[in-house]
Amino acid sequence: MSPSSDVVTIVGAGMAGAACAAVLRAAEVPFRLVERGRAVGGRMASPLLHGRRIDVGAGYFTVRDPEFAAVVDRWDIAGSARPWTDAFGVLVPGEDPGTSAGPTRWATPNGLRSLVRALLDGIDVDHEDITELPEGDVVLAMPDPQAGRLAPVPDAVDYDPVIAVVLGFESLTLPFRDAAFVNEHPDIQFVADDGARRGDGAPVLVAHTTPECARAHLQNPESAVEPVLKALRELLDAPAPIWTHAHRWSFGKPADHHASTYSIIESGGRTIGFAGDQWSSTGPPRVESAWRSGTDLGRALAALRV
Structure with missing residues (x-):
């Protein structure tokens, strides 16, 4: 499905992408959330191994x-x-x-994946691999090297x-x-x-x-x-x-980490936002900084729609 140009496409359903989606939903900004993996969570992955959920990413x-x-x-x-x-x-x-x-x-x-699922309660997730920027505004909620495959990341870490x-x-x-x-x-x-x-x-x-x-x-x-x-x-x-x-x-x-909690650039007539735990103005990257990044970027994008 090709989203309309009015829809913000969030690529990455980890903590930052989920936090951004929650803000856009509350602000009634149309969006689509896309995750290439089989489950949400990103590096807060908790696969089922031998009958137990085990955190294999963030501890x-x-x-x-x-x-x-x-x-x-x-x-x-x-x-x-x-x-x-x-x-x-x-x-x-x-x-x-x-x-x-x-x-x-x-x-x-x-x-820890359960917390991402809690943020996404009631939000649909499309599971597909995005290999080029979709139409309209885009959020790249992922590590800089992965985001850099789709768009130039400011001062990538x-x-x-x-x-x-x-x-x-x-x-x-x-x-x-x-x-x-x-x-x-x-x-x-x-x-x-x-x-x-x-x-x-x-x-x-x-x-x-x-x-x-x-x-x-x-x-x-x-x-x-x-x-x-x-x-x-x-x-x-x-x-x-x-x-x-x-x-x-x-x-x-x-x-390393960025000095701001997110970044927005204009490219090809669209707004591109960057978010993730690496966008941490207060110190080393953490789960908390991923939430802060997605939340702040979501609010900034919502403000642009007013």
Whole structure:
């Protein structure tokens, strides 16, 4: 279906695209939401693995923005999200485990993707791969390298790849609670106790590789399982898993961030907006910055229609 030129086409149904769609719906601006993947969520993916939803992208989210906090309060009341922990372990090869305090991290009982679905309640999503700009105004809610295939991104930022390796065990004893940052290791940089994160106590770990490890295994993500297993044996004395799964993120994490929450350009007689977690004026990219970006861009586009 070709949208009319009055319709804003939002490409990407992750957190930024969903937030933008929610704003346009409230402002009664006609739009169409397109996602090339089989499910919404983007890098907040929570596939069903061995009977459980498991977060293989973003591991948690934090709350700083007062307006986002109001959204999170509604999720909390609905039971869609819960405060998880304000302290992560710290693992360094050859050293005793430590602990690092920080902001409250939030988790979800049904995977982070469920929050994107909540924002999109009642909004239709067309699943197709957009290879050229559609007619009319467009929102590109995606990593800059992907958006750059469709339109020139102002001051585009680079991305690092990540491979998320999920491991299921018969039982598991860990030297940390909830999750741990891994420093000075060549292959992994973060590991989460998914049973603690989900709240069901399942013996499942999710490990995120370093960018260097991911680059070495991008063409065959399953080949990253063995170095991750080796790292977990070294750091955690982890037992042999009973199953594993590897998920490739070619554009896993922004290596930098923009100084504004979104951008709008005019090109070929149309307005093109850019949004995503990389559009983060307040610091490193986060789930919260993706929501802020999509929300701010949606409001800016709605204002242009007045």
